[in-house]
Structure formats: structure tokens, C-alpha cells
Amino acid sequence: MSLRRSLAITRNELRILRRDPSPLILVLVVPILVISIMRGGVGAILGFLGYHGASGADFAVPGEAVTFVFFISGFIGISFFREHGWGTWDRLRASPATTAEIMVGKVLPMCLLGVLQLAVIFAVGVGLGLDIRGSTVGVALVGVALVLCVGAMGMAVTAVFKTMEQINAFGNFGAVALAGLGGALMPLAVLPAWVQRIAPATPQYWAMRGFNSLILNGHQFTAALLPVAVLMAFAAAFSIVALLKFRVDDTKRS
Amino acid sequence: MLSIRGLRKSYGNHPALTGVDLEVRPGEIVGLLGPNGAGKTTLASIVAGLVRPDDGTVLVGGIDAVRHPHRVSPLIGFAAQTTGVYEVLTVQENLTFFGELAGIRGIKLRQRITDVVAALLLEELSSRRCQQLSGGEKRRVHMAIALMARPKLLLLDEPTVGADIATRTALLDVIKQLVGEGTAVLYSTHYLPEIESLDAFILLLDHGSVIARGPVDQLVARHGMAALELSFDGPIPEIQLDGYPVVRDGELIRIVTPEPAIAAAHILEVLGPEALHLRSLDVIHPSLDSVFLALTGHRYDANQEERRVSAS
Numbered sequence: 001m002s003l004r005r006s007l008a009i010t011r012n013e014l015r016i017l018r019r020d021p022s023p024l025i026l027v028l029v030v031p032i033l034v035i036s037i038m039r040g041g042v043g044a045i046l047g048f049l050g051y052h053g054a055s056g057a058d059f060a061v062p063g064e065a066v067t068f069v070f071f072i073s074g075f076i077g078i079s080f081f082r083e084h085g086w087g088t089w090d091r092l093r094a095s096p097a098t099t100a101e102i103m104v105g106k107v108l109p110m111c112l113l114g115v116l117q118l119a120v121i122f123a124v125g126v127g128l129g130l131d132i133r134g135s136t137v138g139v140a141l142v143g144v145a146l147v148l149c150v151g152a153m154g155m156a157v158t159a160v161f162k163t164m165e166q167i168n169a170f171g172n173f174g175a176v177a178l179a180g181l182g183g184a185l186m187p188l189a190v191l192p193a194w195v196q197r198i199a200p201a202t203p204q205y206w207a208m209r210g211f212n213s214l215i216l217n218g219h220q221f222t223a224a225l226l227p228v229a230v231l232m233a234f235a236a237a238f239s240i241v242a243l244l245k246f247r248v249d250d251t252k253r254s
Numbered sequence: 255m256l257s258i259r260g261l262r263k264s265y266g267n268h269p270a271l272t273g274v275d276l277e278v279r280p281g282e283i284v285g286l287l288g289p290n291g292a293g294k295t296t297l298a299s300i301v302a303g304l305v306r307p308d309d310g311t312v313l314v315g316g317i318d319a320v321r322h323p324h325r326v327s328p329l330i331g332f333a334a335q336t337t338g339v340y341e342v343l344t345v346q347e348n349l350t351f352f353g354e355l356a357g358i359r360g361i362k363l364r365q366r367i368t369d370v371v372a373a374l375l376l377e378e379l380s381s382r383r384c385q386q387l388s389g390g391e392k393r394r395v396h397m398a399i400a401l402m403a404r405p406k407l408l409l410l411d412e413p414t415v416g417a418d419i420a421t422r423t424a425l426l427d428v429i430k431q432l433v434g435e436g437t438a439v440l441y442s443t444h445y446l447p448e449i450e451s452l453d454a455f456i457l458l459l460d461h462g463s464v465i466a467r468g469p470v471d472q473l474v475a476r477h478g479m480a481a482l483e484l485s486f487d488g489p490i491p492e493i494q495l496d497g498y499p500v501v502r503d504g505e506l507i508r509i510v511t512p513e514p515a516i517a518a519a520h521i522l523e524v525l526g527p528e529a530l531h532l533r534s535l536d537v538i539h540p541s542l543d544s545v546f547l548a549l550t551g552h553r554y555d556a557n558q559e560e561r562r563v564s565a566s
Contacts, residue, residue: 008355011351012347016342019342019343086338087336094303095356096327098324249305
């Protein structure tokens, strides 16, 4: 495994991202816009749920961060599929880079994008009224575990799906649907009972559980450990799916 | 540099290669010739490590390319049939990336890019994005990428398809220069005159098997024969010509003869008024084309191949 080759692939991905920065704009600007729109209404709901003194940003900031960070799993898929469209996938395969080096090289910049996204949203969120009452380190730890989970999910969807349309549909509609089911769009307590029952099956639920404990309830670092462990278990499961299903000679339609 | 023994590959029940042996020495060009489905692309893809063979050995520089594809890939420059470039990146960025992947850095990388860009006449295009280039220009970039690692073995699968004359000439000149410097080249093409101009050692493939091998002049001397071909407007007349075998091939009538001019005079006499329906009368001289005809029983349709490859 050569880190140099992986980093060469990462630099190339960043060059491509620079040529078309629309994904960057989407994952940075849109969530901030949505937070600005939703925080008033969400603040009222938090008051109704007994979080007196909490601002709407205390839920809307992590909620939108969790919702939009999952769009990156679709971007990871697209970064592989467009190689097939450009005819460069076979070039990469015929190069000295191994499959593992290609994977790392392509997923790493998207994970960096995820970390940047969370950092920017939380930083802007503080300006919009976000108050982290508990452990900031715990919040960061949940964020890192969340990004790793998204990276692994990106590899799994790349392995499983065959066409760019499938990737786009999952990356967009799938991310929003899972965010709704996982309690990232609205506090779980105001959602139907059936949603509350299935929510723990989504990684979004565990990320929100961690953020809510630390931000709304003011819990300390240890409150992050269970959500982080479950997010890492999701990441491991997605990685196993990717390892089992990914075939370098699969034909992907872009 | 490249040694292949007993190479076999099937896709389902369809055999693509049925036991191919091949050697390419440093400073030698081996031309893979054959129609659609002959197995040319499969063979090149196996050597490049993209396809696993069912059986046989492939040694590149003495290393088993099937077992250790990543150990031999630094020795190989591969330009697949389909152009492979990052469309949104500039020519320079494409070359930089593949140079870095090959482990070239710093001043050496810049020098290598300068050399490759100059060899393929890309100087004025190097800061342009590939999506702004013509098909021929993109093909030159595609080839330039394959040269970045200064390969010992160059695998070229239909490198000039869709290329304009200037691009074709530039590519062939670069290949000749590389061969002169000791690079081994495996050159798959459907374009017979190209392989003749490269003076390559020929491997003629048909349905996954080698049906002939040797230098161009030897193959032509051994198998090439002159012929006369006639096509007609309307139905093809029944022709009997004493001393000449007459073969119908689709809409053509072919007469294989060492003296086509004499046969032409005879046939015009035999045809009589039917000669008014002649659409064409072609004399086929001994060449690779006629070698292919002699060995397979049908003409090599380069235009059809070009259309197929361009479409892919």
C-alpha cells in the first residue's frame, strides 16, 4: 500500500472538485440556508418538548449537518462512476495503483469535505445561536465517526449500484429519507410512533442521539461513546458490504 | 520483454482466445491484426492486467503478469481502444496525475511532461481542458499518458482510430522513435497499411486463434495472392471461366489468379452484354489484405472495423 499513490489520487480528486465546485456549494451553503429558515419553528418545538432556553439552532444545526453530510456518500459514488464515463477507470486499474490505494485516494478527499462541511456548519451555527452545553470534544468525536460512516456508505453504494441514476437517487432522496427517519429533520419525540421504532436502524439516529445528548442535554464526553461505537459499527458493516460486492471489473453506466 | 504461452480466455460459452503464443522483444513491434471478435482487445487487456485469462502464462520482463499485475504495471504503457482522459482537467493536469501515479516527481516530472508534450505535438494544447479538444487531439493526449512512465512495453489497442491524418502521422512517428530506442510494442489495429508502414512482425488473429505469423514481406510472399473482384448493378450473372476458380462472396465475384489483368480481359469477353451491368472491377495486388483474404476466405473490411471501434 503506497500512501504516495493514494495522495496523488486525492490531489487529482481535489483538482476535479475545483473545476466543478457545485457539490462543495451544495453541502456548505444549502444546510446553512435551511438552518436559517427552520430554527424559529424548531425552537418552538424544543420549548414544547421542555428544552426551555434552547434555541432552534441547537437542534437545526446538528440536524442539517447530519442530513447534508450523507449527500457525500452519493458524491463518492459519482467520483467512481464518472471514471467509467471518461474511460479513465481502466487507466487507473492498469496503473501501478492497487484497488485499495484507489479506494483510499478517492474516499479520503470526500471525507475531508465532510469534516470541512461539519466544521463550517457548526461554526456558522454558533453565530446563529448554537450553544454546545456539554463536551465539545464529544461533538467533534461524533462528527468524525459520522464522516467515517458516510465514507464507508459511499464505498458500499459504489459497490452495489450499477448506474449514475441509481447513485443520484440514493444520494439525494435516500439521504433526505434517512434523515427524516433518523430524527435529523425534526425531533424524534414529535414524529409518529412507527418512525420512533425504526429510527435506531439508521446511522442518522445515532449521530443525532450523540449530538442531542451533548448539545441539548449538556452531557459530558462519555455520552458520545455509545453513538460513536454504533456509528463505527455501521461504518464496519458498510465496509464489509463494499469489500464483498466491489468488483474492479464491474461495468458502471455513467 | 513480453512472452505469452497458451493463452486462453472465454466469455461464457464464447471463446475469445484459444491458445495464443506470442513474443515481443525489446525494439520490436508486433502487430495484432484481425477482424471484430478476433481476440485482439482481450489479449491486450490480459497483458495490461484488466482481464484474467482462463489459462496460459504472460511474462512481462520475466515477471508473471497474471499473478503480479501491479509489479509489471510500471513496465507497461497502455492506451486502450476507448480514449481515457479526465475531461474537466487540462492536458498538463492529466499528464501530471498519471506521472505521479507512476512515481515521477519534481523536476523529472516536469521534464517528462515537456518531452511527451513535444513528441505528440501538444505544446499549444497543454493548458486546455480535454473537453475542449477535438477527437484527434484527445487521442494524442491518450497516447501521451501511456508514454508518461517511459514504458519498456507499450500496449496500443487501436491507437489511431478516429484520428486525423496529422495525428496518425504523429503517433506513428513517435512509435517508430520509441522502437528505435528499444521499447517493445504490441500494436493492435484494424488498419492494414499502418502495420505495413511500421514494418511490424504480424500476428494474424481470427476467432481467437493465430492463423498466421511473420514479417509482412514473408506473409505476403507465402500467402498473398492477386485476385480480381467484380460487383454488379442488379443480379450477379452466372460466370464460368476456363482455368480460373470463380468464388461468390456476398455481392462480389472473386477470381484468384496470379495474372489478374489477363483474367480481366477474359472475363469481359465472357460477360458480353452483361458487362454493361458491371459496377466495379478491382485488381487486388498481393498485400496484407490479400493475405487475410487467402487465410480467412473474406476481405478485411477496414471501414466496418473503424465504424465499430469509433462507436465503442
